[in-house]
Amino acid sequence: MKLTVQDLCLGYAGRRVIKHVSLEIDAGEMVAIVGPNGSGKSTLLRGMSRLQKPESGRVLLGETDIRSLSSREVARLLAILPQSPDGGSDLTVRELTWRGRYPHQGILQRATKPDYEAVEWAMHAADVTAFAERPLVSLSGGERQRAWIALALAQQPKVLLLDEPTSFLDIAHQVEVMDLLRKLNREGMTVVTVLHDLVLAGRHADRVIAIRDGQVEFDGPPREVFEARALERVFRVPMMVLQDPETGLPIPLPSAGSRCD
Amino acid sequence: MSGMAAHPTAEPGALARRGALHGRPRPVVIVGLAVLLLCVLGFLSLMYGAVSLSPTEVWSGLTSDSDLFARNVVWKIRYPRLIDGMIVGAALAVSGSLLQGVTRNPLADPTILGMTAAAGLASAIVIVINPQVPQWGITVSCVGGGLVGAGLLFFIAWRGAVSPVRLALAGVALSAFFGAVIVALLSSSRTFLQTSLGFLAGGLYGSEWREFDAALPYVVPGLAIAFLLSGRLNALALGDDVAAGLGVLTDRTRLAILAVCGVLTAAAVSIAGLVSFVGLVCPHLARFTVGSDNRYLVPVSALYGALLVTAADLVARLVIAPSEIPMGIFTAAVGAPFLLYLVKFRG
Secondary structure, three states: OOEEEEEEEEEEOOEEEEEEEEEEEOOOOEEEEEOOOOOOHHHHHHHHOOOOOOOEEEEEEOOEEHHHOOHHHHHHHEEEEOOOOOOOOOOEHHHHHHHOOHHHOOOOOOOOHHHHHHHHHHHHHOOOHHHOOOEHHHOOHHHHHHHHHHHHHHOOOOEEEEEOOOOOOOHHHHHHHHHHHHHHHHOOOEEEEEOOOHHHHHHHOOEEEEEEOOEEEEEEOHHHHOOHHHHHHHHOOOEEEEEOOOOOOEEEEEOOHHHHO | OOOHHHOOOOOOOHHHHHHHHOOOOOHHHHHHHHHHHHHHHHHHHHHOOOOOOOHHHHHHHHHOOOOHHHHHHHHHHHHHHHHHHHHHHHHHHHHHHHHHHHHOOOOOOOOOOOHHHHHHHHHHHHHHHOOOOOHHHHHHHHHHHHHHHHHHHHHHHEEOEEOHHHHHHHHHHHHHHHHHHHHHHHHHOHHHHHHHHHHHHOOOOOOOHHHHHHHHHHHHHHHHHHHHHHHHHHHHOOOHHHHHHOOOOHHHHHHHHHHHHHHHHHHHHHHHOOOOOHHHHHHHHHHHHHOOOHHHHHHHHHHHHHHHHHHHHHHHHHOOOOOOOOHHHHHHHHHHHHHHHHHHHOO
């Protein structure tokens, strides 16, 4: 499902964080949003998912303004995984995943067959079935992150937004989570994820959007937009871009010069 | 409650599994035992008090006019008092379970968040102004006070969005403030002083059908709405952003929950005064039995609340019979050690 951002402005208590951003994210795209701390990328994600009310502009889900949908309707089409969620640590993975069915369930309704199927699918897709009965507190960081992804998947969203799903994970778990997102994306889900790690963004996304000071600095496939000068403008640090000898994909790094000044 | 099987089992097997996983008895068994215990204690509290009745006398007092003495004792005094106690317990415990969920704070309860004191203060003011106020007037003023308390709590904690931490802090401050005003009123008013001990400690002395009739119109919808909101509380427990992502309007839900808690607490206060610890302990007992799914936790808390108050009131009447001790002392005396036990050994 397509997600369109039109002239969106977002802010907190009078401070404008996102300034007139317009984006079109097509159905089935895998998009990474990058940018320095405080650039507004998480805020943009919150605006896109209706967690934050826009000061002006609008967000369309398909052809519909998300403000005209009920919050449950939005939740059935679009799932958002905030950065390092901290609740529910006493729940088992299965219980957590079931809570993703909330937007699909009536107030006094019993669990239906589609509910069971969605939960099984979500746990299978996020690869958490092996530890489904364990409480979140007992899991490693990577397992826990996958459990939260299972929660989002149980919503059966057409669009999946994630805020730094790989932060605090070691390299193996980072790759694991990104591979999972790629797999979901190949199955048709639109995936938009805020990432700090430019290497992961270059490797796993079809399209990278860079945000600086609440505006889009560049936007395109990593092979085209990951270029040292552009990255320097965004991150204000000397950069270089290597090429992955296996895939030919760009690997952006801070250049050695940054250590000297 | 006819056992957990009657509930929508949206997290299938979760309850049975939880039991198996931690080596506890199955929740269905515990809940069944609690219901049984409530029936037994209920019947005992119809039998014992200033005078003792035999089971046959209790039965005839409940069902017929043939034995006028038994009819008076059972139907006019003990039975309504039993029902009042169960309402008080259920209302406070449900209120506590909602508040612990909404503040994501295991220490939250209607007393600590100032709702009990707000309702108590309103009724104290009304009683001081007009000592002859009818029971429905007391109930209405309590509900007004409870709602004002809930509203203040929300207003103070709201700054663009409501944070659970600010809710808890604001509640503690409001509780201390209202409590101080109640004591000030109490020590300056002679009429109030006479009834103040039972009111302050919380007790069911002399409560009868009047209190029941006045509180019921608030308790029934309050409990019903509480059960309906419990699914949203499950989402809120995952954190605000996750809950919002699941389609829950977080602040609106919090306001609705606080209002329901205000009304339920007020109804309890209008019957029994400032009963503490029921709202704090019972949700923990319930969590210990059925886990943290609020769709089970809230109704099971209600059951445990009814049980705790019924037991406390029975003890309160028997310890120094024919005289009695305010029931609230026993809810604290039983509740506090049990909570300590849970904290220390059941983490």
